[in-house]
Amino acid sequence: MKIYNRKYFLMGLLLTALGLTMLSVSFSRGFDWVGTTILTLCLIVGIILITRSLSEKMSRKDKINDMDERSRLIALKSAGAAFRWAEVICAVLLAVCLLGHNIIGEVLSVPMAWAFGIMFFTMLFLELAAVLYYERI
Numbered sequence: 001m002k003i004y005n006r007k008y009f010l011m012g013l014l015l016t017a018l019g020l021t022m023l024s025v026s027f028s029r030g031f032d033w034v035g036t037t038i039l040t041l042c043l044i045v046g047i048i049l050i051t052r053s054l055s056e057k058m059s060r061k062d063k064i065n066d067m068d069e070r071s072r073l074i075a076l077k078s079a080g081a082a083f084r085w086a087e088v089i090c091a092v093l094l095a096v097c098l099l100g101h102n103i104i105g106e107v108l109s110v111p112m113a114w115a116f117g118i119m120f121f122t123m124l125f126l127e128l129a130a131v132l133y134y135e136r137i
Helices: 006-029 033-054 056-067 069-104 109-136
Strands: none
Touching (some): 006 033, 033 056, 069 109
């Protein structure tokens, strides 16, 4: 038995192990519909990925799809959009926490504001660093 796509094989092993771990926890704590749905999905997707990684024909097709220019463009655009949305959401939550402390006087909003502020300025700094790096090349 030869592994043709190691990335999919490792992801499949991780998802299968996660599903089995969730199954053992569910046996000890009891089953609920959310946990059962998640563990079922983890097991099904993990087994499918392991099967695809062990098949030469399916692995070749997966590698060709991964190398496709359109797939790469979609991945880059979606990652950029997700980063922009994360920045906006973090900035809004920072503003809400600051307003919550100033208007209502909620003490718990101060540490949350610190956390959102650190995340927001880290994202801004990383974006600036990436722009400077790629503009220099």
